[in-house]
Amino acid sequence: MENLKIGIFLSDCGKVLAETLDFDDLTSFLKEVPGVTFVEIGTEFWKGSGLQEIVKTIKEQKANRIIVAESLPKLSEIKIVEAAEAAGLNQNFVQVIDLKDYCVWPHRNVPFEATEKAKATLLAAIERAKILDPIHKLEFPAVKSVLVIGGGISGIQAAEDLADLGFEVHLVEKAPFLGGIAARAGRFFPTDDCAACIQSPASDVKTITHTSRKCIYRSGIAAIQGLKIYTNSQVVKVDGEPGNYRITLEKKPRYINEAKCISCNLCAEVCPVEVPDEYNVNLVVRKAIYTIIPNIHPPTYVIDEKACKFHECEKCVQVCPTKAIELDEKTETTTLNVGAIIVATGFKEYDPSVIKEYHYGEYPAVVTNLELARMLDAFGPTGGKIIRPSDRKPVRRIVFVQCVGSRDKRWNNYCSSICCMISLKHAIMIKTAFPEVDVSICYIDIRTTGREHEEYYEKARELGVKFVKGRPTEISHDPESDLLIVDVEDSLLRRFLELEADLVVLATAMVPSEDTENLAKILQIDIDEDGFFKEYNAKLRPTETKKRGIFLCGGSTFPKDAPSSSLQAHSAALKAFKFLNTGKIVKDQKTAVVNEEYCGDCEFCPVSCPYNAIELVKVDEKHVVAKVSDLLCEGCGICVGTCPLNAIDLRHFKQSELRAQTKAILSVNKQNKPLILAFCCSECGGASIDSAGMTMTNYPTNVRIIKVPCTGYLRIEHFLEAIKYGAQGVMVVGCMNNGCHHEEGIKKVEKRIEAAKNLLKEYGIEPERIELLNTIFIEGDKFAEVARVMTEKLEKLEPIQFSKES
C-alpha cells in the first residue's frame, strides 16, 4: 500500500471562525497525528482561487487523501470534489466537513470546548481517511426507446411528446380502440370541447399550427414517425433493468386486418348477431363485429369473441370488399426492448351495485355519470336525448347523487375529486338543451377547486339546477307511477324530501383501472392503499416511481381531470427524456457489497431493500447468496443494518470507517460533560443539525456528530461500540417517521434502538442513554433542546465504568 499523505485544508471564513476556534492549537494538534502531511488555512476553499489552491497543493505535496473544512454543505462539496478529481484524486478520498455549523456557530460562547470538538471531528475524518477505498464511476447502456402503457389522454400525450423528441415509442392499449375513459365522456370540463380532441404532433409541420388541436382521427397520430400503436394488447412480462427493459406484449386477435379495412360498415350490416352494447349503457344493441364511435383510432372494426359464430356464419367474410376479415387470427406475442416505461393506465368508474340501497343494476333508471355521458353524446345510443331506460320516453326529472362509493369508508375513503365537476357539467348540458327538465343534485359538499370550476357551479344555479345538501339514504321504485323516489334529508331545511325522478344519476367513485395490481407486480412498483400506483414523492417527484426508468402519469396515480392528466403526461415524458437522452446511465459505485464468505441462505436484505436492488443467487444446489445490483442500489445501507450475519457493507461507508470515526471522535475529551455521540442521517436528520448551526442555536459541545447515509444503516453493535469507546449517551437523529428518504430506514432503526435499550438493561446500564430524534431541517432548535436535556439527564447519572477485561 502506498504511503498515506493526508492533507487538511481549514477554511476560517475570513477569520470569522478564528474568533471562536484557536487555529494555532488546532493546527499543531493535527500536525502531530500520524499520516497528516500538511495543514493549510485559507479563507474560502470552495470557489475561485481556493479551488486552485487545493489543486496546486495536492499536486505539490503529492497528497492522496484530503479533508476540507468548509461551510455550505453539498455546494462546497461538489466543487471541492471536482477540483480534487482534476488533481488526480479519487472522489472518495475527499472529505468535506462543515466545521462552521458543527463546531463554531453553536458553540461561540465556549471557545475552548469548541476547539476540542473541532479536533475530535477532524481526527475522526483523518482516521476514516486512512481506510477509505476508491469509488469508481459506472456506466450502463440505455436504449432510447420508451414503452407507454395506456392509450387514454395522458398516454397519447406522453407518447407524442417523446416521438416528437426523436425517441422510438411503443404505445400499448388494452382496449380495441384508443381514447380511454376520456373518449367515453363526450365533453370535457372546463374547456367544454369534445373528449376526442387531442394535441397535435409537433412533427406534422405541414398541417399543424402552434395552436392546433384535433380530433383523434384527424390528428395524424398514426402517422407520427417513431410512434408505434398496439391496440387490443397487453404487457404480460417485464424483464431487465432500468435503461434496458425487455417487454413481452400479448396482442389479442381483432380478426380484422387493420391495414386492409376501409371502414365501409358492410360487415356490421350483414352480421346477424346482436348483443347489448355495453359501451353505450346497453341502451342499444350492436353487432358481433363493431366499432365504437366514428372518430376513433384505429379506424377499423373488431369482432366480439364471445358473440361471434365465426366459421358457422362467415357472412362478414363473404361481404368484405377488401378481404380484411381474418377469422383464424391468433393471439400474438411480441417482444420489445425499451429504456423506460411510462404507466398511463388511468382509472375507471366504481361499480356502485355493492351499495344495495341505491339499487344500481336492479332499477334500469339508476345510471352512472359515464352512462349518462353516453346518452348526452350525439354519437351515443340516443343521439343526445335523455330517455327513461324502461319506456324510452323523455325524462322530466333527474336527480344526481354525489359521493357514491367515495368519501365512504365502507368502499373508498378518498374524494374522487372530479365527480362534482362531472355532475355540474352534465346538469348544465341537460338544462341548456332541455330547460324544462327538472335537475336536482344531492351533495355532501360541492368541490370545485380548479380554475374556472366555480363558474360551473354558478352557471348551474343560474340555470335553475336545485342543490340539496344531504346524502340520500335510499332510492326506491314506485311500481304504480314507474318513478324512482330518492329519500334524502335536506339538512339545511332540516326536512325530509322524497324526490321523484325518471332517472337517477350516481356520481360514482373513480377507482384504479382493472389489472392495476397485476401490472404493479409485473413492473415491481408500489401501489398505495387505495390501489393506485404510488409516486416517488408527491411534492417533488409526482411522475416518478421508486424504480428508475418507470414513470407515471394521468389517472394511474389518482382520479384527475383532463388538464392535470395532460400536465402529468408532459412531465413524465420529460423525465423519461432526461433519463435516456444521453444513451447511458452514469452513476457512482456507491453501493452495497456482499461478503460471500459469510452470506448465505436467508432473505433479510432482499426483503428490507427499499429499491429491490438485491436478489438471491444460487451458489450450489442448496445454497443461495445475496447479489446487489449496482444499477438499482442507492447506497442507503439499510441492508447493512438488517443483515443478521453482518455479511454486507457499503463501499462508500464501510463499517470499519464508522468504527474508526467513533473511536477517534470520542478520544478527544478535555471537558467534564458526559460525551454524547449523535449518529445522524445524511438527509433530514443531518440537515436539522446543520440548521441548529446555521441559526447559531447553542447546544452543548459534548455532543459529537457522525453522519451515516441513513439511520437504517445502524446496527445495535454500533451503539454499543460508541459506549465502549467512551460515549455516555447515544443519539440517533433521523427523518420523521413518515419522511425517511429511504422509506423504512428510520422505522427499522427505531426497533433496533428498542432492542439496544433492552440489551443495556441486561448489562445494568440505564436504557435512557440511547435516544431517537425524528426531525426535519427547520427543527434545529428541537435538536438543540434534546441535546441539552439529554446532557442534563446524563450529568445526573453515574458515569459508565468498564472493568479492565472488557
Added chain:
Amino acid sequence: MMETKEASIPFSKEVASKYGGETITLCYQCGTCSSSCPVAKATEKFNPREVFRLVLLGKRQEVFHSNTIWLCSSCYNCQERCPQTVEVADVFFALRNIAAKEGLSPNIYSEFASALINEGRIVPVSKFLERKREQIGLPPLKTTGIDALKKILAATGFDKLQLKKEVES
C-alpha cells in the same frame, strides 16, 4: 359569551373517549343517518344528525338537558348506512351513559334500574303475567339469580348511579 365558553369545551373528545362513542368525530353531517331514521320521520323531536352536530359544536348542556338522546330506537339502520362508519346508535349509548352518570336520565330508566337492582328484572312479575303464562301453557318464570346479579351490578358500578327522578327539560 356563554356560547363561546361552552363551544370551547372538547365535548366531542369526551364522547369519543367513552365506549361506543369513539367514532363521533368522523361525522361530516351528510344526513344519511337522519334520512334512514324511522324515529326522525315520525317526530320532529329527534334528528340524529342534529344531535351529532350539537356534540361536535360542544353544546353539552343542550344535548343532556333534553330528552332527545333517549329517543333513538337502536334499529341500527343509520349505523349500517353511514358512509363514515360512525357507530351512530352506539354513540347514543355512550351519550346516555354519560347522562346517566350525571343523574340526567329520564324517570322511566330510574324505575327500570331500581327494579333490576331489587328484583333482578326490569319488568316486575305481576299476578296478571303469571296467569297469562299459565293460560297459554307456558311454565312459570324461574326466580332470578339476584345475589349473583347484585355482585355484577356492584362490580360495574351500576348500583351507584345517581338515578334522578325526573329530567328537567
